[in-house]
Amino acid sequence: MLRQYELVERVLEYDPDADAAMLNRAYVYTVQKHGTQTRASGDPYFSHPVEVAGLMTDLKLDQETIATALLHDTVEDTLATIEDIETNFGPDVARLVDGVTKLSKIEQMPENERAAENLRKFLLAMSEDIRVLLVKLGDRLHNMRTLHFIKKPEKRLRIARETMDIYAPLAERVGMYEYMREMQMLAFAQLEPEAFRTIGNRLDQIRAEDGGQVDAIALDMKHALSEMGVTTEVSGREKHPFSIWKKMAERHVSFDQVTDIMAFRIITEDVADCYRALGVLHTTWQFLPGKFKDYISTPKTNGYRSLHTSLLYGKSMRVEVQIRTREMHRTNEFGLAAHWAYKQGDKPDGQVGWLRDLIEIVDTSHDAEELFEHTRLAIYQDRIFAFTPKGALFQLPKGSTPVDFAFAVHTDLGAQTVGAKINGRHIPLRTQINNGDVVEIIKGKNSEPQLSWLGFVVTGKARAAIRRSVRLKEYAEVAEIGRKLYDGIATRVPAKVGKKALREALKRLEMEEEDDLYYAIGAAKIEDRDVMEALVPGSTAELDDEQNWQRGGKALSIRGLTAGVGFQLGECCHPVPGDRIVGLRKPGEGVEVHAIDCLQLASGIDADWLDLSWGKRSRGAIGRLRVTLYDRPGTLAEMAGIFAQNHVNVKTLDQTQLDHPFTTYEVDLEVQDLPHLTRILSALRASDSVAQAERM
Structure with a gap:
């Protein structure tokens, strides 16, 4: 210490x-x-x-x-x-x-x-x-x-x-x-102790058997460069175990099949000598096509600059070589920290481009899991280079598409994307970009990110922005449903509800905006009774026990049950008053009530069957519908209007399928009886916004 x-x-x-x-x-x-x-x-x-x-x-x-x-x-x-x-x-x-x-x-x-x-x-x-x-x-x-x-x-x-x-x-x-x-x-x-030990032992074995081969290769390179008048420092080493293990995993090969486990670094005095050294190496030894990278003319986003190449030394030995100046070497090893050395005087802007993207991801991620996913995408992927038609250069992860490129240029451009050209040719948005491609984004004034894009985008920034847009759209649509349902709730309180009463209700419910309340109603996150009580305190005090279903009390009565016997309505068929019903009683359990045509009854359930009928109290039964809407603006609001006109309480609303141009929802409704549910179904089927509506 x-x-x-x-x-x-x-x-x-x-x-x-x-x-x-x-x-x-x-x-x-x-x-x-x-x-x-x-x-x-x-x-x-x-x-x-x-x-x-x-x-x-x-x-x-x-x-x-x-x-x-x-x-x-x-x-x-x-x-x-x-x-x-x-x-x-x-x-x-x-x-x-x-x-x-x-x-x-x-x-x-x-x-x-x-x-x-x-x-x-x-x-x-x-x-x-x-x-x-x-x-x-x-x-x-x-x-x-x-x-x-x-x-x-x-x-x-x-x-x-x-x-x-x-x-x-x-x-x-x-x-x-x-x-x-x-x-x-x-x-x-x-994390991989066995692999670490195995690769380490093999490296020790190679080191013991090669008779100083790494030093010999480094000396050969230095002599070749010196003869051509290039002053350099040359050093060599075996790659560390994790780097070798990663290559084995990526290439699906064994250790013996990894041929490039030796790496050499050449340090020169200036940039010109970097390129001169590269020429000497390529004329002295055979270089491997596709393995050359020029990070001097096109640095990485973190400022890394170097020439990378791979050579065939001898008959079959592959070696990797990095060529850089002394100044590049310090920056490459210590990155942004090198810029903070006191002798540099001026401090760099910490808000480098990739960091700005990460901050945007922090702001748009919905929860911790999503943040983790998006950030890992943003910080840990191999890169490619692509250009705008005007020549601006952008670095992206491998596998990126034009949508990823558009969001990299600007979030607004990504949101407005409707098409793209790569190297002047129209291509599908899911097409992967290659190194050096020129990407032109075609945008539309009223376009917005599509949920289906999540199936092919790879950058964290694009995924975060798409998910945020989809959430905002969903929030607005659910809030519109809630707005219409709220109008129905407001008519059930014993007073005229104005803006002042609504503001006071928001305070009582600890909400800030009207849309927060409408969203909570539309998403069934708040009960009608709680909204009524917030609007006019005391307005629900005289509700009889028929309406107490919202606080967990029994609002339904069933004839044919022994006094004191508990029951529950079948989740498989959701019977409502008006359906013919039977009860199933298993030893030690309560009675489960099913509609007479429930498919569950045909499966040979081992239980006592009871002949049941509905009693006088018949509020609070849940009917479940499957509604397929046309995927266009206003259809959700139209469905919400139908529910409000029929004085029905929406208990849950779940989007179950998105198959453009249709969106399918499962809706649980609190209804009075079968005729009530039938009227709602008829109204839905008559709507131009509804492609299909059926009871589940």
């Missing part, structure tokens, strides 16, 4: 003007606050923030970031508060510490929710300052280095999976490849 003076001296080496007193205070503060707390390894807890601060000095980050690393766990794990941090270390450090601090409630959430909420927190904090992520990545890297001390295997696996799914990809997206590789290696060892 770094001593106090050693840490401060590290910072002063690259930033002589740093506030040493503030750094000393931060070191002492974290030691005092964490006190006697220990880690799973048995080490004092404060050793962790000190080591994270040491990782930040390796990146030559500014004094606020070093202080944040020292203090990042004090608010979560000690009695310190953000206000204390601000008082002692200033608002900038307090803001960064607050961004890194893990919320305690996250630890009690289910796995996916916890990971997603953690991710949500960091993405929002990153939108203000990328240093939050840099400290968090250092925190996670050190935790992974000490993961083996945790005794519970399920906890180790959870942390390793979260690291592999979230933090390693985030490290890649900000260009911190050193962090990414080590995180992947440590997580892989936990």
Whole structure:
């Protein structure tokens, strides 16, 4: 563990003007606050923030970031508060510490929710300052280095999976490849221990048998380049086990069939030498077609720049080669962190393009599961390049379609997409884009995202925007149903209901907007009785027990049952007063009431059959309909109007099928009797908005 003076001296080496007193205070503060707390390894807890601060000095980050690393766990794990941090270390450090601090409630959430909420927190904090992520990545890297001390295997696996799914990809997206590789290696060892050991043993075996072959190849390359006057540094290594395992999985091959397990890096003085070195390699050794990538002229979104090629060395040995300048190498290994080195002076904008997309996903995701899915799509996929007709370049995941491209250009363009051209030819929207394609989006003024697009889009941004649009459309349609049903409810209270009464009702129901109430009514999330009571308090006090079905009381009576015997209506046939009914009684259970033509009765149920009939009380029976509407604006509202005109209460409304140009719903209605249900069916069938309506 770094001593106090050693840490401060590290910072002063690259930033002589740093506030040493503030750094000393931060070191002492974290030691005092964490006190006697220990880690799973048995080490004092404060050793962790000190080591994270040491990782930040390796990146030559500014004094606020070093202080944040020292203090990042004090608010979560000690009695310190953000206000204390601000008082002692200033608002900038307090803001960064607050961004890194893990919320305690996250630890009690289910796995996916916890990971997603953690991710949500960091993405929002990153939108203000990328240093939050840099400290968090250092925190996670050190935790992974000490993961083996945790005794519970399920906890180790959870942390390793979260690291592999979230933090390693985030490290890649900000260009911190050193962090990414080590995180992947440590997580892989936990998640696939047998594969990790097997590949590691094979690499040790190859290393022992090759007689220094890696060094020999590197020396050959250096000599070839030197003879052509190109001054370089050449180094070689075997790929790490996770990289090899990933290739084995992608190609469905064994270890022995992975031929390119050696990788070499060539460092040059300038960009011109990069291309000269590439020419020398390609004329000295055979290069493999399709394996060349120029990330110097077209950098990755995280700023990564390098030339990549694969060569055939000897008769059959494939080797990968990366060629870059010294400046590129530092940026490639440490990404955005390299820009924060104090000597750079100016700080980059943390809101890089991909990060803006992630923030938009945070804003549009419906729940934690959806956020997790969309964000993983956004941060962890191989990329392709495509152009607009005017030459603007966009990077997208492999498998992207014109719809993904449109949303990448702008959310509004994605929403208005009606067609596309690739390289001047009209193509279906589900067509996959290839590297270098020119994509032209055709838009319509009144178009909107289609639910069917979710079947082929691959980017998190597109999926989040489509789902949000579909939800808003559904919300508006259900609210329109609720508006019509509300008009019927308002006529049943003993007073005229105006705007003032509605405003007061919203307060009583703890809702903000009228549409919130209409949606709750249309989606059957609130009972008619509760709406009436909110509009006119006391208006339901005199309702007799015929209407108490809404509070769980029995509103139906059945003749033919022994006094005190409970019953329930069959979910399979939903009998209503007017249907001929029978009862089925099984030993030790109540009576189940079925319509006489229920298909369940033909299945030979082992039960006593009872001859039943309806009693005098006949409110509260549920009739279930299947209604197929034409998929066009206003059809849902038309159906809601029919329900309101027939004074029926909608209990549930579920969309069960979308098959353009039709949408099918299952609707549960509280009806008086069979004639009431029949009138509703007749009205539906007479409507131009309804393609089909039937009782289930």
